[in-house]
Amino acid sequence: MHPGESNASFMIQGAIDFLLQKNNKEARMLRETFIFKIIPMLNPDGVVNGHYRCNYIGADLNRRWPNPSKLLHPTIYYTKKLLKVCHQAN
Numbered sequence: 001m002h003p004g005e006s007n008a009s010f011m012i013q014g015a016i017d018f019l020l021q022k023n024n025k026e027a028r029m030l031r032e033t034f035i036f037k038i039i040p041m042l043n044p045d046g047v048v049n050g051h052y053r054c055n056y057i058g059a060d061l062n063r064r065w066p067n068p069s070k071l072l073h074p075t076i077y078y079t080k081k082l083l084k085v086c087h088q089a090n
Contacts, residue, residue: 012040037086042075 019036021027030036041047045056053060061076068076 009040012038035086037082039079039082042079044075 016038018024019027019031043051043055043061046052046054046061049056051058053062055061055073055075057072059073061073064073064076065080068080070077
């Protein structure tokens with residue numbers, strides 16, 4: 001969520017690299033068993049504008065999860081919508 005949390009970027013890159021290994025039995029088993037939805041950046045507009053915690057309008061997106069606005073917090077709004085759809089499909 002926040003651009004200063006580079007350790008999360010390294011972690012997700014390592015997870016993606018692991019899951020994509022062709023000759024790894026564990027990675028293959030995980031790919032065959034689960035569907036992974038990886039959303040690595042939820043604050044691209046804030047990052048582009050140099051904001052550390054906030055999106056382009058200055059809203060701390062971590063505080064918007066309970067009731068995000070489609071217009072003001074679109075990344076959170078649509079991520080929640082995606083998660084609901086994925087949950088209903090299973």
